Amino acid sequence: MRTVFKKPRAMTKRPMHYCPGCTHGIIHRLVGEAIDSLGILEETIGVASVGCSVFAYDYFNCDMQQAAHGRAPAVATGIKRVLPQRTVFTYQGDGDLASIGMAEIVHAAARGENITVIFVNNAIYGMTSGQMAPTSLIGQKTTTSPRGRSVKDAGYPIKICELLATLEGPSYLARVSSHDPRHILQAGRAIKKAFRMQKEKRGFALVEVLSTCSVNWGLTPRGAMEWLAENMIPTYPLGVYKDVTAKEGD
Amino acid sequence: MTKTLIRGNEALAEAAIRAGCKAFFGYPITPQNEIPDYMAYHLPLRGGVYLQAESEVSAINMVYGAAGTGTRVMTSSSSPGISLKQEGISYLAAGELPCVIVNVMRCGPGLGGIHPGQGDYFQAVKGGGHGDYRLLVLAPGSVQEMADLTTLAFDLADKWRNPVLILSDGILGQMMEPVEFSPEEGPLAMDKPWATTGAVNRKPNVINTLDIVPESLEKKNYALLAKYERIKREEIRWEEKKISDADLILVAYGTSARVARSAMDLARGKGLKVGLFRPISLFPFPYPQLKRLACRKRQFLVIEMSGGQMLEDVRLAVEGRSKVHFTNRLGGMVPTPQDVLETILKIREGGGPGENSF
Numbered sequence: 047m048r049t050v051f052k053k054p055r056a057m058t059k060r061p062m063h064y065c066p067g068c069t070h071g072i073i074h075r076l077v078g079e080a081i082d083s084l085g086i087l088e089e090t091i092g093v094a095s096v097g098c099s100v101f102a103y104d105y106f107n108c109d110m111q112q113a114a115h116g117r118a119p120a121v122a123t124g125i126k127r128v129l130p131q132r133t134v135f136t137y138q139g140d141g142d143l144a145s146i147g148m149a150e151i152v153h154a155a156a157r158g159e160n161i162t163v164i165f166v167n168n169a170i171y172g173m174t175s176g177q178m179a180p181t182s183l184i185g186q187k188t189t190t191s192p193r194g195r196s197v198k199d200a201g202y203p204i205k206i207c208e209l210l211a212t213l214e215g216p217s218y219l220a221r222v223s224s225h226d227p228r229h230i231l232q233a234g235r236a237i238k239k240a241f242r243m244q245k246e247k248r249g250f251a252l253v254e255v256l257s258t259c260s261v262n263w264g265l266t267p268r269g270a271m272e273w274l275a276e277n278m279i280p281t282y283p284l285g286v287y288k289d290v291t292a293k294e295g296d
Numbered sequence: 297m298t299k300t301l302i303r304g305n306e307a308l309a310e311a312a313i314r315a316g317c318k319a320f321f322g323y324p325i326t327p328q329n330e331i332p333d334y335m336a337y338h339l340p341l342r343g344g345v346y347l348q349a350e351s352e353v354s355a356i357n358m359v360y361g362a363a364g365t366g367t368r369v370m371t372s373s374s375s376p377g378i379s380l381k382q383e384g385i386s387y388l389a390a391g392e393l394p395c396v397i398v399n400v401m402r403c404g405p406g407l408g409g410i411h412p413g414q415g416d417y418f419q420a421v422k423g424g425g426h427g428d429y430r431l432l433v434l435a436p437g438s439v440q441e442m443a444d445l446t447t448l449a450f451d452l453a454d455k456w457r458n459p460v461l462i463l464s465d466g467i468l469g470q471m472m473e474p475v476e477f478s479p480e481e482g483p484l485a486m487d488k489p490w491a492t493t494g495a496v497n498r499k500p501n502v503i504n505t506l507d508i509v510p511e512s513l514e515k516k517n518y519a520l521l522a523k524y525e526r527i528k529r530e531e532i533r534w535e536e537k538k539i540s541d542a543d544l545i546l547v548a549y550g551t552s553a554r555v556a557r558s559a560m561d562l563a564r565g566k567g568l569k570v571g572l573f574r575p576i577s578l579f580p581f582p583y584p585q586l587k588r589l590a591c592r593k594r595q596f597l598v599i600e601m602s603g604g605q606m607l608e609d610v611r612l613a614v615e616g617r618s619k620v621h622f623t624n625r626l627g628g629m630v631p632t633p634q635d636v637l638e639t640i641l642k643i644r645e646g647g648g649p650g651e652n653s654f
Contacts, residue, residue, distance in 0.1 A: 087495070088494055088495055088496045088497075089494045089496070090494065091365075091492050091493075091494060093361070094504075100506060103502045103504055106500075107495075107500055108494075108495055108500050109492035109493065109494055109495050109500050109501050109502070110492065110500065110501075110502045110503070110504070111360070111361060111364045111492055111502075111503040111504075112502070112503065112504040112505060112506055113357065113360070113361075114357060114360075114383055114384060114387050117353070117354070117357035117360075117384070120349065120353075120354040120355075120357035120358050120360075120361065121357050121358070121360050121361035121364075122361060123347070123354075123358050123361060124319070124321065124357065124358035124359060124360060124361025124362035124363075124364075124365075124369070125361040125362065125364065125365055125492070126361075127319060127345045127347060127358070127362065128318060128319050128345055128362045128365050128367040128369075129365055129493060129494070132493070132494050149350050149351060149353075149354065150350070150354055150357070152350075153349075153350035153354065
């Protein structure tokens with residue numbers, strides 16, 4: 047018998063709590079595969095944030111710290127500054143990173159803090175049962191925008207990659223999606239690159255992964271994948287927003 | 297040993313470096329700026345890391361990250377900034393992460409003023425952030441103690457796996473006095489098997505403050521309370537002056553204790569039997585030591601630069617056995633020894649402001 051598929055070493059055997067149709071599990075696996083492929087499990091310290099992915103500390107098989115809401119980039123900075131040889135990553139949702147943690151992420155990026163950030167954007171607060179996020183789309187119905195997000199009341203969605211790309215600190219900024227196999231493979235490559243940038247001491251790297259929340263979007267798992275492709279990608283175009291190695295033909 | 301004439305804030309910073317502090321995360325606020333200034337210059341030259349955070353909120357969370365690696369780490373701020381740190385402090389206490397936090401108190405509430413105050417006593421000793429937790433709280437009374445209690449703070453933080461708060465004030469931070477420093481400590485010998493340093497040849501470590509299973513969180517809560525009880529038994533610190541024959545005992549900490557001491561000397565000069573009790577650890581508070589002194593023939597006078605916060609603990613300590621008086625100044629004003637002496641004289645005449653003068 048030949049093993050053709052198994053869990054990455056960087057993941058624990060614990061069953062995940064995520065809802066049907068949620069792509070956190072896929073994105074966790076991509077992070078695990080990246081850590082495995084770079085052979086950095088023993089030197090990696092992860093930082094879990096607040097939101098659905100708070101339990102990430104149960105699923106990654108490396109040292110983990112759980113941070114207060116929005117503060118993961120500050121916690122990661124504290125770790126990285128005293129252990130510069132270690133690989134430090136944060137795993138944050140859009141409420142955590144783009145709302146309450148906006149100061150922390152912008153300043154970590156501006157400092158060129160040599161960490162890797164996995165930013166999972168599903169355009170809603172999942173853990174608290176479906177409130178409007180800073181990334182919710184215009185017109186998107188949530189429990190706190192029951193008639194759809196209106197620009198008049200709630201302004202516009204925040205585009206993190208575009209915003210951070212104005213700074214000199216980041217080495218790599220990419221937006222990918224998790225809604226079908228082709229995009230998942232792309233996302234895996236981007237995440238691996240974001241970890242490699244840190245190993246090469248190039249500074250702050252962030253991958254924004256568009257993700258689903260079928261339960262709070264009120265859709266089937268399959269319907270959620272389609273909704274992401276049809277609605278989120280036009281607002282959040284996929285692509286590489288910054289890559290300091292691009293000229294090197296990397 | 298040689299003595300160095302040095303400002304309180306700088307003495308504290310130098311003592312921290314000597315105690316093996318290897319990381320400092322700060323944010324500017326008066327009147328504590330000399331601490332980050334000193335750290336920014338000296339810490340990188342002596343094997344440590346200095347970083348100016350984007351806010352007090354970020355600074356305390358950087359402390360959380362670094363403390364989680366087992367590194368000796370410190371942050372400092374002043375009253376409004378310490379309020380901003382409260383969420384992080386609650387997480388540090390819940391995660392049982394050793395670190396040192398310095399509050400060079402100014403006057404409040406709100407933005408208040410930049411002059412010295414003692415209005416953060418409740419916040420420091422009763423919780424401050426959310427949930428059931430305690431900090432060890434040390435109150436220096438001189439520039440020498442700004443240094444000595446900082447050394448002690450790092451040791452207590454590691455010993456108890458708990459954040460330690462140094463509750464100083466704007467006068468102690470800004471004044472200069474001669475200080476004798478402890479020698480610089482070598483590399484920290486203490487084993488911290490819980491630290492997240494990379495899971496090399498061991499199972500992964502997790503630093504986490506979330507537990508959504510009530511049965512298991514309750515166990516953790518009781519374990520924390522048991523730790524605080526042991527701290528109460530083992531870590532009370534205080535100073536007494538001319539207590540044995542005193543029929544009036546002044547109770548004060550920090551800058552107020554210095555004023556109280558001068559007032560005591562003035563009163564003694566007039567033949568009055570006045571003593572001084574100075575709590576050095578505010579948590580744990582020296583309840584048993586004050587209780588032992590309480591009796592009907594003895595009165596207490598609490599002096600604070602607050603509305604009467606430590607006053608409540610003194611009243612709890614004496615359990616109604618003694619009359620407790622109170623005098624204060626607020627808004628950055630500092631009581632003079634003469635002010636306190638006048639209060640002492642009123643009490644001697646049988647009047648006194650009583651407990652509810654504020």
